[in-house]
Amino acid sequence: xxxxxxxxxxxxxxxxxxxxxxxxxxxxxxxxxxxxxxxxxxxxxxxxxxxxxxxxxxxxxxxxxxxxxxxxxxxxxxxxxxxxxxxxxxxxxxxxxxxxxxxxxxxxxxxxxxxxxxxxxxxxxxxxxxxxxxxxxxxxxxxxxxxxxxxxxxxxxxxxxxxxxxxxxxxxxxxxxxxxxxxxxxxxxxxxxxxxxxxxxxxxxxxxxxxxxxxxxxxxxxxxxxxxxxxxxxxxxxxxxxxxxxxxxxxxxxxxxxxxxxxxxxxxxxxxxxxxxxxxxxxxxxxxxxxxxxxxxxxxxxxxxxxxxxxxxxxxxxxxxxxxxxxxxxxxxxxxxxxx
Amino acid sequence: xxxxxxxxxxxxxxxxxxxxxxxxxxxxxxxxxxxxxxxxxxxxxxxxxxxxxxxxxxxxxxxxxxxxxxxxxxxxxxxxxxxxxxxxxxxxxxxxxxxxxxxxxxxxxxxxxxxxxxxxxxxxxxxxxxxxxxxxxxxxxxxxxxxxxxxxxxxxxxxxxxxxxxxxxxxxxxxxxxxxxxxxxxxxxxxxxxxxxxxxxxxxxxxxxxxxxxxxxxxxxxxxxxxxxxxxxxxxxxxxxxxxxxxxxxxxxxxxxxxxxxxxxxxxxxxxxxxxxxxxxxxxxxxxxxxxxxxxxxxxxxxxxxxxxxxxxxxxxxxxxxxxxxxxxxxxxxxxxxxxxxxxxxxxxxxxxxxxxxxxxxxxxxxxxxxxxxxxxxxxxxxxxxxxxxxxxxxxxxxxxxxxxxxxxxxxxxxxxxxxxxxxxxxxx
Numbered sequence: 001x002x003x004x005x006x007x008x009x010x011x012x013x014x015x016x017x018x019x020x021x022x023x024x025x026x027x028x029x030x031x032x033x034x035x036x037x038x039x040x041x042x043x044x045x046x047x048x049x050x051x052x053x054x055x056x057x058x059x060x061x062x063x064x065x066x067x068x069x070x071x072x073x074x075x076x077x078x079x080x081x082x083x084x085x086x087x088x089x090x091x092x093x094x095x096x097x098x099x100x101x102x103x104x105x106x107x108x109x110x111x112x113x114x115x116x117x118x119x120x121x122x123x124x125x126x127x128x129x130x131x132x133x134x135x136x137x138x139x140x141x142x143x144x145x146x147x148x149x150x151x152x153x154x155x156x157x158x159x160x161x162x163x164x165x166x167x168x169x170x171x172x173x174x175x176x177x178x179x180x181x182x183x184x185x186x187x188x189x190x191x192x193x194x195x196x197x198x199x200x201x202x203x204x205x206x207x208x209x210x211x212x213x214x215x216x217x218x219x220x221x222x223x224x225x226x227x228x229x230x231x232x233x234x235x236x237x238x239x240x241x242x243x244x245x246x247x248x249x250x251x252x253x254x255x256x257x258x259x260x261x262x263x264x265x266x267x268x269x270x271x272x273x274x275x276x277x278x279x280x281x282x283x284x285x286x287x288x289x290x291x292x293x294x295x296x297x298x299x300x301x302x303x304x305x306x307x308x309x310x311x312x313x314x315x316x317x318x319x320x321x322x323x324x325x326x327x328x329x330x331x332x333x334x335x336x337x338x339x340x
Numbered sequence: 341x342x343x344x345x346x347x348x349x350x351x352x353x354x355x356x357x358x359x360x361x362x363x364x365x366x367x368x369x370x371x372x373x374x375x376x377x378x379x380x381x382x383x384x385x386x387x388x389x390x391x392x393x394x395x396x397x398x399x400x401x402x403x404x405x406x407x408x409x410x411x412x413x414x415x416x417x418x419x420x421x422x423x424x425x426x427x428x429x430x431x432x433x434x435x436x437x438x439x440x441x442x443x444x445x446x447x448x449x450x451x452x453x454x455x456x457x458x459x460x461x462x463x464x465x466x467x468x469x470x471x472x473x474x475x476x477x478x479x480x481x482x483x484x485x486x487x488x489x490x491x492x493x494x495x496x497x498x499x500x501x502x503x504x505x506x507x508x509x510x511x512x513x514x515x516x517x518x519x520x521x522x523x524x525x526x527x528x529x530x531x532x533x534x535x536x537x538x539x540x541x542x543x544x545x546x547x548x549x550x551x552x553x554x555x556x557x558x559x560x561x562x563x564x565x566x567x568x569x570x571x572x573x574x575x576x577x578x579x580x581x582x583x584x585x586x587x588x589x590x591x592x593x594x595x596x597x598x599x600x601x602x603x604x605x606x607x608x609x610x611x612x613x614x615x616x617x618x619x620x621x622x623x624x625x626x627x628x629x630x631x632x633x634x635x636x637x638x639x640x641x642x643x644x645x646x647x648x649x650x651x652x653x654x655x656x657x658x659x660x661x662x663x664x665x666x667x668x669x670x671x672x673x674x675x676x677x678x679x680x681x682x683x684x685x686x687x688x689x690x691x692x693x694x695x696x697x698x699x700x701x702x703x704x705x706x707x708x709x710x711x712x713x714x715x716x717x718x719x720x721x722x723x724x725x726x727x728x729x730x731x732x733x734x735x736x737x738x739x740x741x742x743x744x745x746x747x748x749x750x751x752x753x754x755x756x757x758x759x760x761x762x763x764x765x766x767x768x769x
Binding site: 029030031032033034035036038039040041042043044045048050069070071072073074098099100101102103104105107148149150152231232265288289292293294295296297298301304305309312313316317 | 355356357358359360361362363364365366367368369370371372374375376377380401402403427429430431432434475476477479480558560561614615618619620621622623624627631635638639642643
């Protein structure tokens with residue numbers, strides 16, 4: 001077409017490293033940092049979701065631990081005498097969801113319990129229902145994400161953290177523990193804890209921890225916080241300190257007692273009161289800080305950016321292979337010919 | 341088969357009361373810290389005629405000097421120029437991209453002026469969509485180039501919007517957050533300004549142009565946003581030069597009749613623009629771009645390509661399978677086209693062959709004709725030759741005969757001469 005001016009293509013900013021990315025100095029206050037407050041307000045309005053899973057044999061104090069963590073009756077297991085806990089024949093998953101609020105921050109907390117895990121005589125493949133459940137949540141999210149008309153906020157039911165209760169034998173990790181953690185650490189953030197740690201003395205605890213750490217390393221099991229996902233040197237230093245102390249030796253308690261004129265959460269025994277929140281007694285505060293106060297967002301991010309993405313890659317490749325034959329994508333051309 | 345998950349009988353979410361400090365109130369801080377370490381992206385598109393003050397306003401807004409040479413007025417078409425900068429304030433790192441429309445409004449025929457702009461915006465959406473659809477993707481450190489805010493610079497005519505403005509804004513309002521501003525507002529008097537603003541707003545409304553609405557659903561910002569919206573479109577003045585006013589230096593434009601202070605709210609709405617754009621709504625602008633404009637683009641694009649949300653029970657991956665079906669369809673079409681082309685090729689070859697054969701025949705004919713002609717000529721020449729030879733032999737004969745005669749005559753003559761000579765000699769003797 002004559003007469004039409006030729007319009008050159010629009011210049012686009014290169015996406016990765018822009019050589020023209022000039023770092024400029026600001027001559028005065030602009031107010032960019034107000035965006036932090038804006039973000040804060042926005043997230044407080046939308047609220048947070050957190051999905052926790054607790055795995056371990058019955059009687060290790062999982063429900064009590066969850067109640068202690070969130071300082072409320074999250075799991076409604078009656079713990080009085082005369083109650084016979086029914087141990088199910090297969091691993092079941094029980095979920096309860098609550099909304100908790102603190103200082104204007106709303107959180108939708110879902111705790112998934114796994115009664116029956118490791119309780120049978122033959123515990124082979126008892127991790128299968130758990131793995132299936134976790135993958136189902138990923139699948140649900142993937143379906144939502146792939147829709148044409150998607151929801152503004154996709155409901156997130158993916159498990160952000162799986163707390164694994166190790167019985168306080170004091171020796172080594174059992175084959176069941178190793179198997180479970182090996183498989184699960186690939187698809188979810190696993191946080192191992194030593195349950196009912198008040199049966200171990202401090203020295204026994206230290207030794208047990210060392211052995212567990214060695215075991216985990218020997219089997220190539222990477223539990224949370226994973227070394228590969230340390231973003232920057234500061235994170236690395238912080239996480240190294242945590243990795244030193246994994247697994248935390250915890251004690252759970254939901255009753256309050258009077259100690260030195262203060263009311264504390266603890267277990268009262270004939271030989272003393274074990275204060276749950278006293279770092280000298282047990283490492284419950286460390287677990288709580290890790291899970292809630294400092295690394296909650298990180299847990300969610302790693303679940304979203306790493307575990308979910310690898311599930312997605314796997315899933316898409318799978319259906320790719322189902323639909324295509326290896327030859328240039330034409331469906332079943334070779335098969336048709338071979339039929340003749 | 342889904343894993344049976346037991347849930348309590350009443351599945352409604354219960355509000356639980358906490359009996360102590362748990363500590364997840366630090367969650368917003370955790371989130372904010374994460375974002376700070378990654379940095380933020382913000383992309384502004386400035387649409388306006390050449391010379392209306394886009395670059396100066398950007399310099400004034402961000403309190404810095406972005407390098408740029410003023411554009412010429414003889415661009416053949418509208419071109420978009422994007423530049424990225426990294427700004428840092430306290431611990432916040434901002435990756436700012438400013439996109440300029442070079443040559444907007446300069447052409448004689450402005451019919452297609454909006455097209456490069458729409459194309460650019462769509463290209464950025466497309467790039468994000470491509471990344472999102474990849475199998476191995478990395479969205480969390482993707483450099484977002486989608487336009488978060490479009491500042492539309494209206495020329496301070498004092499009357500109404502130009503039709504170019506209306507057309508362009510109408511094309512852009514479903515793709516980007518438009519914030520209209522009146523540029524070079526120091527040329528309009530206060531009373532005229534008020535009339536101008538209301539005329540513009542009513543024109544926008546009557547033409548159905550959807551500009552960006554400052555959010556009023558959050559109590560903390562509702563009030564300020566509501567009061568600011570009344571002043572739309574913001575009448576701004578940009579300046580990077582500082583003038584001493586009172587006892588401090590402030591950004592202003594100095595005229596013989598007075599000084600227009602940029603940051604004086606009585607003089608212009610620059611402060612309001614800065615508040616709205618940066619200090620109050622930056623995050624909302626980014627969110628709207630992602631959840632509204634991008635989703636709309638994505639939905640349209642995918643529907644265009646033929647994807648539908650089939651009921652989730654029937655197909656495991658409706659997207660994947662539709663994609664495969666489309667792909668096979670496409671490949672089938674390609675094959676058909678290939679066949680067609682091949683046939684056409686064969687046909688053409690045949691035609692050419694026939695042509696060539698014809699030509700060959702012609703040539704043969706010509707050759708034969710020529711040969712014949714040649715032979716005829718040759719015969720003619722031969723005949724002539726024979727004639728000539730005959731003539732020649734006749735001539736020779738004649739010549740021979742003549743010579744004989746001559747020699748006879750000579751002999752007789754010589755005898756005669758001899759006799760004469762003898763006679764002569766007899767006489768002399």
